[in-house]
Amino acid sequence: MIxxxxxxxxxxxxxxxxxxxxxxxxxxxxxxxxxxxxLAVKGIKALFSSDIESEPINYEDFDQINFxxxxxxxxxxxxxxxxxxxxxxxGLCIIDHHALIENSSQFVYVxxxxxxxxxxxxxxxxxxxLFENEVREYDWMAAVGVVSDAGGxxxxxxxxxxxxxxxxxxxxxxxxxxxxxxxxxxNMINSLTVEYNKEGAKKALAVLLKTxxxxxxxxxxxxxxxxxxxxxxxxxxxxxxDKKSEVNGDIFFFDVPKKYSKYSxxxxxxxxxxPRYFGKVIVIGKDIGDDSKRFNIRANGVNVNLNDIVxxxxxxxxxxxxxxxxxxxxxINKEYEETFRRRLSELIQSRRS
Numbered sequence: 395m396i397x398x399x400x401x402x403x404x405x406x407x408x409x410x411x412x413x414x415x416x417x418x419x420x421x422x423x424x425x426x427x428x429x430x431x432x433l434a435v436k437g438i439k440a441l442f443s444s445d446i447e448s449e450p451i452n453y454e455d456f457d458q459i460n461f462x463x464x465x466x467x468x469x470x471x472x473x474x475x476x477x478x479x480x481x482x483x484x485g486l487c488i489i490d491h492h493a494l495i496e497n498s499s500q501f502v503y504v505x506x507x508x509x510x511x512x513x514x515x516x517x518x519x520x521x522x523x524l525f526e527n528e529v530r531e532y533d534w535m536a537a538v539g540v541v542s543d544a545g546g547x548x549x550x551x552x553x554x555x556x557x558x559x560x561x562x563x564x565x566x567x568x569x570x571x572x573x574x575x576x577x578x579x580x581n582m583i584n585s586l587t588v589e590y591n592k593e594g595a596k597k598a599l600a601v602l603l604k605t606x607x608x609x610x611x612x613x614x615x616x617x618x619x620x621x622x623x624x625x626x627x628x629x630x631x632x633x634x635x636d637k638k639s640e641v642n643g644d645i646f647f648f649d650v651p652k653k654y655s656k657y658s659x660x661x662x663x664x665x666x667x668x669p670r671y672f673g674k675v676i677v678i679g680k681d682i683g684d685d686s687k688r689f690n691i692r693a694n695g696v697n698v699n700l701n702d703i704v705x706x707x708x709x710x711x712x713x714x715x716x717x718x719x720x721x722x723x724x725x726i727n728k729e730y731e732e733t734f735r736r737r738l739s740e741l742i743q744s745r746r747s
């Protein structure tokens with residue numbers, strides 16, 4: 395089902411790119427989004443002499459987008475209606491794998507869910523398939539993006555085929571985890587965004603655009619130094635979580651100290667994949683400035699739809715947020731923090747009972 399629709403979508407994207415010489419490309423600042431951006435830029439430049447300006451983005455950035463001349467492309471980002479409604483007349487293309495958005499027929503929109511395919515497919519693989527003719531030798535890069543976004547198991551055939559092509563051994567007990575060459579590369583990319591936030595995402599994209607092989611990426615001395623520094627801090631925060639998290643039934647709440655707030659998303663992802671917390675909900679909070687709070691929430695092995703729950707709460711108290719069934723982010727005003735935590739616990743419990 396996906397291949398025929400990819401071919402149709404590719405034609406729409408090529409037509410879109412042919413109409414717009416100037417593209418503002420926004421990508422989510424995680425490894426999946428960064429890899430998607432690298433593959434898209436490589437693919438576009440192989441097809442057209444487009445002027446591309448790229449910028450990482452997160453949920454809290456939607457109202458700060460600097461609208462410029464030209465068309466817009468968003469990768470691994472689900473835009474709210476108030477944003478995409480402003481961009482449709484300028485030219486808009488979204489490549490994503492989160493929950494479907496409304497009125498998508500009015501712009502170029504690629505999301506496997508719109509074809510009835512709900513197999514978990516990270517944006518990096520979708521982008522690779524769309525530009526496969528142009529970026530075929532970067533299949534290893536797409537595999538890094540897939541594994542980083544916990545998509546290895548659902549895309550097992552692609553990961554196994556790519557690993558075999560490059561002689562990469564997969565862990566026998568858990569072949570699609572981060573404990574592989576793909577996972578090692580993903581951790582290195584993520585370490586840049588953890589340490590330097592958006593500037594790190596830009597750096598990671600610049601490195602990927604110049605990198606030819608996975609070995610070249612993993613042996614990058616500059617990134618290795620950052621990774622070693624970040625990894626030590628993450629280990630200490632994981633120990634703090636084990637000792638200090640607040641437990642409410644099967645929900646574990648933990649606030650990352652302000653000076654380590656940039657590690658919150660990474661901590662949530664690691665804990666969400668930790669077998670000790672299978673069947674539990676992990677909620678990692680951090681302060682954003684003086685007025686806002688961000689939560690990264692994971693629910694591996696829990697029969698709930700976190701995206702629906704977070705959307706429900708935000709409709710009640712305001713804010714931004716969304717993502718996947720088992721992994722979401724939310725940004726709210728701090729004055730509603732206790733309400734958010736209470737409603738999250740209530741809705742998770744009600745939908746599990």
